[in-house]
Amino acid sequence: MSMLALTDTQISSWVAAFILPLFRVTAVLMSMPVFGTTLVPRRVRLYFALAITVVIAPGLPPMPPVHALDLSALMLVAEQILIGVLMGFSLQLFFQAFVVAGQIISVQMGMAFASMIDPTNGVNTAVIGQFLTMLVTLLFLAMNGHLVVFEVLTESFTTMPVGSALLVNHFWEIAGKLGWVLGAAMVLVLPAITALLVVNIAFGVMTRAAPQLNIFSIGFPLTLVLGMVIFWISMGDILNQYQPLATEALQLLRDMAQAR
Template sequence: MEFYKLNEVQFILFALTLIRMSALFVAWPVFGEAQLPVPVKILSALAVTFLVFPTITVPRSSIDQLDQTLIMMVVREILIGLLIGYLARFFFFAFAMAGEIISVSMGLASAQIFNPSLGAQSTSTAQFYLTLASLFFLSTNGHHLLLSGLVDSYRILPISDVWFSRQEFYNFAVSGQNILLIGVKLSAPVLISILVVNFVLGIAGKTVPQMNVLVTSFAVNIFVGFAILMVSLPMFLDQMNSVLQITSEALFKFMRAI
């Protein structure tokens, strides 16, 4: 693409394309993290925009109304980029949620470290699951899937002044709800095991009053929790592919619904 030959309308459309791309790179999992230098994000957004811009088509009606609806189109492109990026992040949120629930059930909620992926303090188990999810995401070319979805977004959601309806935001919230439910299901093996252990310890405490159930449960819960984690790890890795598939389906369903 010969950038210096763009006319005024083409330059504005290029800027709108770059805005959506930049918003996506802000919310993009793995590559949108805070530890990645800002110049790298900017150059990456520019490079992808140069590759994508020649392939996109814009409705004639949107071009004719460009002067009147430019601000609305800018806001729309920012929202589309952010929503696509955060929908992709739902894949990681599911595992972060599972890790947090497991840590609380094992009594490790106070052992927290700073998690740059979430921008807040998180437990060691959540950090472990997020690391596994990031490695799985990259090894299965999840970033290629996201780029493909971004390119398709310009075909499914061309640059225009058509605004969102309330239903689209409701669908986004439902997708987040489903991901949270997946996180609870992923943590179910450890949760159920520790529930059974606590039930048994409760009965033992009534049977043997001399036993300090509170102190004993700390060590037993941690031991049982890590044992179940190791046993269920292969199953957990198998579920990652299913969660990635669910996330990609939710992403394309959201784009087609707008």
């Protein structure tokens, strides 16, 4: 009766073919929006990462062998975690642009005090920012943005193979493009801010014309009501505002992974 003989090299190659992709997939799921929030339990995210890795592992390029407790293996693992976190962080910037937009509108219309605990991040955010976050999440899922992320993630193992130095050479080029968040938020809220500025100027003229008018008792509720009306009107064009930002965010993700 013959026994199956396995060498250390074979075992290392089999382990590397699954473990190294698993770290990159897990890092993306732990840091990206929607799936990487506290609303999804960590155990569920881990099971989901295992399922994705099992599906994509047979079609990935050959992985370098991994030797347990070796410094080179730890460096490879750290590289996969860094790549995954950067990919997830680039998507987080896209969602945070809407959160910043909500904060700016809230301050201008006098609703900065109306805050609530964001269940996804565990911090206080303005109610309008939370509303925009939920809206963008639904739009992201409805337009299959998560499928694009998984496609780019799978392709990244070919464009950025495990053990390559492409990430280091490409990181600074991508880092210069990450400052578009504040600009995107300002573009989102510019119509609302302009309308609220006109309202505040009108109240200033009223106060100058009638000094006996108590602007604090009249201006605050009117600014709040008019701000809600302006925000409601601006929501009619939210899809046209969402599409270019989502396209730019996903293109940034593709550029980071050097995908097609």
